[in-house]
Amino acid sequence: MDLPFIDFADPEYLSDPVRVLQRARQQSWLARTSVFELQVLSHRIAAEMMRNRMLDGPGAEIYHGQGFTPLMSKYAREGMLPLIPEPPHDRIRNVLRRGFNPRMILGQRKMMQDLAIELVDSFSASGRCDLVSDFSHHYPITVVCRLMGIPPQDIDLFNRRTTDLSLLGRFPIDPWVSRIDAALSGLYDYFRELVRQRQEEPGEDFVSAIIEAQTVEETLTEDEMFGALVNLLFAGQDTTRFQFSWLIYQLLTHPRQWERLIADPGLAQNAIEESMRHTPSQRIVLRRAVRDVEFGDVVFRTGTLIGINTLATNMDPEVFDSPEIFDIGRSNASKQQIFGGGAHACLGQVLARVEMTEALQVFAERFPKMDIAGEVHFTPSPVLLGPEQLPLRLGTSA
Template identity: 35%
Template sequence: MTLSDARLSTRIAIERAGTWLLRATGDEFIRLSVGAQPDPYPAYARLRARESLYRNKLGAVTATFEHCNLVLRDRRFGVQRTDGRLPRFFDTLAMARGPEVVQSFLELDPPDHTRLRKLSRPAFGPARLDGYRPLIESITHDLLDRATAKDNFDLIADFAGPLPIRVISELLGIPPVDTDRFLGYGRVLAQALDGITSLRLARELRTATDEMYALFRTLMAAKREHPEADVLTQLTEAHDAGELTLPELLATCELLLVAGFETTVNLIGNSTFALLNHPGQWGLLRDDPGLARAAAEETLRYDPPVQQTVRVAHEKVELAGTRIRENELVFVMIGATGRDPAVFANPEVFDITRTPEREHLAFSSGIHYCLGAPLARLEAEIALRALAERLPDLALDGTPRRRPSAGIRGLLRLPVRASHGKPLMVP
């Protein structure tokens, strides 16, 4: 065992002990945050019923739509401390990855956040999205052709997982021959987002990161020789023009890969699970597949992939009558906001015909609003429409398995059956 491994093992052990001690406090937020809950929403309701903002051993917590929205939009809050470091609970992940891996723009505040986000924004603009639809539809139906060759399949492994990784690979400019490798890297990185719980996972993460970055560097060289209309070519040209460093480019590519994979696989999985658990709503979608976009939006309100995030006060702030200290953490319970009865009528009801009173916060708000939100929406819409049109008798076929995460809500396994799948009808 190397010295760095020994230090990391010690850090993991300390975190485990700290988690056990925090659980013993009985604090509602801490119980929610140290492990996945089959149904966190009753606990969210209890948090909303407390003070608009309260403190515990980790920081301040807010679970109402109003105050979560305020924190996310207020420029006096950021994702870094005033010294430029991330909150301490990110230290284990940073130790596992090594000092050569820099923060992506998701983990940066302006001006670096603004500069790096601007370089990636064109790939997700309206003009580009219109051109992505045929590609996404083609990949969607190819995956369904393969999945429906058998009566029973895992919707996550056979459909919801491969779809976004193939789409984001195309957008980045990753050749099809390398897509499976990136799917493997994406799975390891996604597992690490749930927490570094063992030295084995830390080593897998380091290996995946090293191999992924090496492949990105190889692809960059190829893009210089043969530039294409893809994100990696665009970022390579920006790097060569001095607009970002190589570590920043690699971190940006990794972020786009992981974010493009994580948000969409969980949105498709959560949407399908909610629909199949509400047969009346599945029937509405089956009878009118044009409701697919609305079904995805209702899932984003009702059972969003991202359940919580955190902000750091960059100065003294008064929020909901409470004084927040400089560098104090504020935990924003995004998963609680979509069911806030002060904002949404009948919030506990899953209704794909709903006309929402406000836009949900599932993609955050403010300067850190999810850059890939339009793409995730488009992929989910196409996927749900295809399921309704081609698999009208889709049903659950076993016990789903949830991912062991409090911050990201999704499924690792969703067994389904569809005995009368319909082929794609080409006009």
């Protein structure tokens, strides 16, 4: 096929990716790219793909040739749930789902609100902060650690290790292999001991819940248990850390939208959906064809790796009117595809939404006059992208 080509390292793409993707979509709903060769640009076809069981998790093979250590390969095969194909995927997911359920998460709203207030109180008197280093870097990892029953004194250790683990989102990852491997080794050792403790003395936490959730038919091996816990820690940190920073960045660079939110706090949840639609932190959802399968008059042969480009599909004008406009009142913003869909839909999406809602409401109430106070820096990854530095001048209602 004569498909458009998108180079993620091209200066034009780096400066205006939406325009490049829109131009490519005018030629075809499918593009060749410099990362994960084939990528889908159509929201409708992406939705069909995510529901179709002829497409499955891509497997750890996506990292072949990148210097993976044995431990990294083990984690990719048995811990990274978005990559794991059938049959183990559903078995692992079902156990995690019974322990990590929406009812448990919604019951922790007050804890999340109190944590957001505690972090904000630590810098509010100065009148300034860097949203990422002072808040976003700490908030989601602390929430996940508390849900897992991690002692407070160990949270900084988890923060450092998950930050190194986030380098898995860089391509190529060869320069970061030693840091990733060291982070994984430390996390596996920690969870090995934590699981042993919870088996002997269960608590009211997520680790205890998934130990209890296992059945004769659906049980996790030791390595799957450790890998799943590492993956939930990793996924619960980076995607939310970047997405909340995107949310604040977009609201403050669209001041009328920020004013709408201040005037109507009930828009908070929809503002989060619109942020995930307009500037998704997770920009590629991967699938692999397990059999020959056809979409949009294109036959994908068995084994074909397919990337769903969420920045492109979330900007599809067939679904979203004036998609380039950031509008927190958009009626169908929840159709955004950052969490994937079908059997591989993100298990932590309820947690991410609740966390960001509680944090946004705290910032809107405490700092209605805040604005950006310096240069913003972004991650250099085409897969997981967001602000790494976002200086703010805080403003109160006084």
